Amino acid sequence: MTLPNALDSDIGATHLTVPTRCAILNSIWGSNYTVPHLTQDESIGSSYLRYYGEQCRNALHSKGLDALVATHADIVDTIQQLGHPSATRESVKDHLLARLPTRGEDNTEELLCETIDLAVRLFLMVDIGKLQHGFVPGQKPLLWEGGSMKKMLQDRFGAQGDATFRIVRVKLDRLFTARNLERIAGLQIVWSDNLSDHLRLMVDDTRIAIYHHASFLEHHKNSNVFPPGFIEETQRTLSLLFPQYDKQSRKWFKAQQRKFGLDSRACAAGHLTTEERQIENFTFWHDRLGILKQVFDEAEPRTIAQWWCDRRRRVQWYTFWVAAVVLTLTIFFGMVQCIEGGFQVYKAYYPS
Template sequence: MAHLPIFGHGLTGPLEPQVQEYIKDAFWPNSKSSIAEYASYFRYFQWTLSVLAWPKGIIDSEQFALKIYGDLARAVRCMESNIGLNRLMIAEKLRDELPKSSQGQILRSMDLAARLWLTLHVRSGDFPVGPSLSDITETQWMDRMSLQNMVQECFRPSTYSIEHYEARIDTAFTVRNLRKLCRIKIQWTANLRDHLNYDRSTGTLHLFPHKICLISHLESNGVLPKDLVAETLRTLDLLFPFGEESTQKYLAESGQDFYRTSSRDLSRATDFGEFQYWRRRLVELHELFHQAPRSVLQMWHDRRNPMQWWTFWVAVVIAILTVLFGVISSYTGFQQVALAEKAYQLSVLQACSQGNTSLQICRE
């Protein structure tokens, strides 16, 4: 399996199960999950390779030192074993395993391997991997920076402090309600760095769906900080609570199957103080969630305060009925005036027809 080419003719097609199993074992050797749970991840894996196309519309395999999946596995093992060494030093170690490759090919291959393995959009400026995508935050791996430091630069613990009364998380704070009450659109991102990033200009919330990769990192290696991985899992469990049928239905319609993937024994968060890395983004999203509804449809769906909801809509119904009865009353009033006018004209006609010329109107 290690001798199968990475840049083959079936690049845009699905990976064979044997290839998927090999990649899973290479990236996360201690993973206990079934290959079926990685279906969404391998769609991302295939997409990542497909967007490497150069201007001529083909993938130039000569740009990379990685030729077969065995090379990819060796690159990941080398980076994992040397996370404290800088980028150039790791490249030198890889040169021993890939002796026919240039430094540029090796550096570009390291970026690609990190992108596939860590689900970070690593794209260094000196040897860029694939096109620059406007909606994805790029991660620069500098020459004198270790893999460990690169990850730390991407994910710094938040210094954002919150008051005690602001720290409590509303039990209704879920993606289902964010979509209904705030009209937020969800965009799935395979770039972990963009998780929980909310674009106010488009009303789009980016969410990382590869829960199985997070669990596999917990089980297999320490490149991504364990507390970061566990915290990310808790954000997904917070926004997509288990046991909620509408949540499960939405995920199924979105083609995301991570709902059935267990997060082990991680409890549902109730306080923002429990988060370090994602605290600011969660709090900003929570504040948006509690903003006053801006449309009638949002007000109709916003039932977090039942008494307030009933009071508002009863007042709306009363106001509508008041206006309706006012219109009806005005209409009947106009009709009565019109009928009175017609009755008057009829009586005049009757009087004139009987030869009553004493009336001024009859003489006219």
């Protein structure tokens, strides 16, 4: 339900009223929230609305863009055009051209493209185009130059990997969680708002991007824009990385959530059974999971903390710590003997 006049406010405003928040979520997500819902629980859609506000404010740095997207209603109108089954970039561009107060300006084509790219970002949470003030270091924007949006997404998120290779059974065991990627493999986690960057290794395999907007995925589960099964599989990757019934993972994620303003639903996506954690069950994220698993398995502890946390190889772990304890005791008793010997020498020279 779209509340009357709630979308007519300026997109550059830093604060969104509750009715406006409600109208934006219902219009873009197809949800049925009411003002009392959002008043009672301010966390509903909060991570997405933060992203929404940042994208809008960044876009308005482009001179003249406010002629096409001055209010939230303008954005919703463009997104609704994108959602039509027969929509193409060209048809949406024609629709926007009719909204322009003046035509024939030198930057008309640029404004049309930036408006469409902004709407796609807000609709799909995929970095489309080259928004001048919306670039995030390490992210790779996807270009959509023409044709249907559905075809573009199919090309980007289609099935990965060779079918023969997927026959090999690789188990993503219970230790393969986001928490352990950080504390055992030493990977720095980059929380991403870009669905296209999910599970992508960056900076010489020292950082991993994780898309955390589980609420967005939940409301797009029945989307006819993304490839069939894509949203459901992405949700399963969150269940893999943030197992709901792992107490330590939940505690770790809550600390990350408070620090970075993450979507709380990411750690409430359920858990996977042993059979579901087989890598061949992942079609769209198969390759990235395979590479990430390889990096995780090949990572060697470099600090004492990592040696303590890394229990992937139990025999090696026990051997290391037994050796460490023996070495520590040897040094300790050696120092005791040295001190005792020194004390005896001192007493020999100064018996009194």
